Amino acid sequence: MTIDTLPYPADLTDGVVSLRAHRRGDAEALAEAVRESVDTVGRWQDWCHAGYAIADAETWMESARKSWLLADGFEMLIVDAASDRVLGGMGVNQRNKEQRFANLEQRFANLGYWVRQSKQGRGVATRAGRLAIGFAFAAVKVARLEIVVAEHNLPSRRTAERLGASFEGMLRKRLVVKDESLDAAMYSVVRGDPGVSAS
Template identity: 40%
Template sequence: MSAISIRPYDPADAPALHEAALESAREVYPWLPWCHPGYTLEEARSWIASQVVERERGSAYEFAVFDETGRFLGGCGLNGINGVHRFANLGYWIRSSAAGRGLTDQAVRALATWAFAGTDLERLEIVTAVGNTRSQRVAEKAGARREGILRARLLVHGHPHDAVMYSIVRADRTPA
């Protein structure tokens, strides 16, 4: 199995993000509307710049995912952070040419490890559209627990979709 690494996005990652998004738009766009066929390099630059600000505020932590050769594979991150109840949304995507090799669930596990070691979060939530079975498989392979279906939980392309809720909690990852 290939090894992956994650690190915070850097402005120099914009061309690789742009390339991977264009490669993957057909598969990713139905679930993540930002990854559209006309995605531009300027959109990648702007998004990365916004994530630097979000990280400084502690409101989101987005990471680029790389293989052992340094090739950009996709992203994973924490957003929607609730500081009062100490939970966050955990999201992920992988470029199409790297899909199906177990790399995304490795990235999710690496991000969860980082989150529980580097923040006071107690709970990570993975919310995926009911029809997005590939994302559900990633969550399950990464060790997330399926909790149920949430009605009209996601808006995708402006339309409500039911979602499957998964969680990874600190107590499940630390010895008793």
């Protein structure tokens, strides 16, 4: 079996934010960003809790490295382009690599994101999302990206809309948050959409 993994990117930046792979020294900064964000990100992501420790960050980063090497998903940090301060996370994940139709390989993946609480509302997720979408189409070679957001997670839904994603409908009981099944909005971005770069 051939694994079509990708090298870590070195040039995903717009001059304000950058996307980069996790580094071994990132655990403390990542844990601090997660703990800061319990009141906002923690409402929608069970992994974001007040007890998130450096060991949790290290476990996550190791899982992300393995996922990248297997080409199953590509998790990156959002960082300040000038200072390299951790601003959040962005992932092209849950990648479908198997589905083929005749001679067309129909690859799709999920786009997920979070921004630390002190940097929310400043366009960080939108900037990083544009970089991730370009990466997904140009490097990962997906044809479709899906953004699945809890119905009442309005900030994440607004980010999907600012990224130019199309709202496709409400999926019943699609996500589980705090042991509760929630309806979720499905958005998509496909290669060839207006304003979407594939290079």
